Amino acid sequence: xxKNTFYLLCGCxxxxxxxxxxxxxxxxxxxxxxxxxxxxxxxxxxxxxxVTDLIDDERSAKITEQAVLRTFQVFLVVVCAFSVGAxxxxxxxxxxxxxxxxxxxxxxxxxxxxxxxxxxxxxLMIFLYVGFRIYYARKYGDWETDEE
Amino acid sequence: MPENMGxxxxxxxxxxxxxxxxxxxxxxLAQAIGVTRQTILAIEKGKYVPSLDLAFxxxxxxxxxxxxxxxxxxxxxxVDDR
Numbered sequence: 001x002x003k004n005t006f007y008l009l010c011g012c013x014x015x016x017x018x019x020x021x022x023x024x025x026x027x028x029x030x031x032x033x034x035x036x037x038x039x040x041x042x043x044x045x046x047x048x049x050x051v052t053d054l055i056d057d058e059r060s061a062k063i064t065e066q067a068v069l070r071t072f073q074v075f076l077v078v079v080c081a082f083s084v085g086a087x088x089x090x091x092x093x094x095x096x097x098x099x100x101x102x103x104x105x106x107x108x109x110x111x112x113x114x115x116x117x118x119x120x121x122x123x124l125m126i127f128l129y130v131g132f133r134i135y136y137a138r139k140y141g142d143w144e145t146d147e148e
Numbered sequence: 149m150p151e152n153m154g155x156x157x158x159x160x161x162x163x164x165x166x167x168x169x170x171x172x173x174x175x176x177l178a179q180a181i182g183v184t185r186q187t188i189l190a191i192e193k194g195k196y197v198p199s200l201d202l203a204f205x206x207x208x209x210x211x212x213x214x215x216x217x218x219x220x221x222x223x224x225x226x227v228d229d230r
Contacts, residue, residue, distance in 0.1 A: 055183065055184050057182070057183035057184055057187050057202075058183070058187075058198070058199055059183070059184070059187040059190060059196050060184065060187075062196075140190055140195055141195040141196055142190075144186070144189050144190065144193065144195070
């Protein structure tokens with residue numbers, strides 16, 4: 001399989017997954033999109049192994065490694081800081097909770113909102129990863145031009 | 149390998165010279181040793197220091213010792229400096 005065919009296939013998988021996601025929302029069956037997501041990733045993985053003109057060498061592996069490492073470092077700090085703050089707010093800290101009832105969270109901030117915020121942070125992580133990847137690829141010689 | 153991939157370290161190489169000797173392009177060399185052209189370019193420009201494995205593959209490809217392709221100029225202590 002050619003590299004461009006693989007990218008096209010990935011695009012198709014993404015579109016199909018998006019369509020199935022909204023279909024799942026409509027029929028209220030999250031299990032449906034969960035299974036499809038796993039199948040989609042498996043198909044992409046198997047297709048990736050069949051690509052013949054895509055070389056993954058040690059430099060590209062190192063770039064990926066660095067980008068992932070930096071992303072997780074930033075993400076971990078942000079998520080932990082946010083989660084600790086959110087949990088404190090939900091548990092009415094500094095007052096020690098006598099009877100924790102999560103259904104009556106403080107006004108304006110609910111445990112559900114915490115989940116949404118964490119989901120948002122997860123999405124931000126993808127952008128962060130892409131940013132770091134571009135940064136390291138540029139730093140370690142991608143897009144360089146040279147005479148032969 | 150250090151986090152900075154060896155950038156700024158006194159590692160130099162003569163890949164470009166050897167390529168010229170054998171009249172090879174970066175693409176030719178990259179294909180021969182199984183890496184991308186960008187990797188060869190990055191090594192030549194000193195933006196990436198290859199692993200020992202890759203360094204040996206490059207030097208063996210040109211049928212020379214690794215020291216003839218890669219040089220490491222530093223003032224690192226030797227056993228005699230103890």
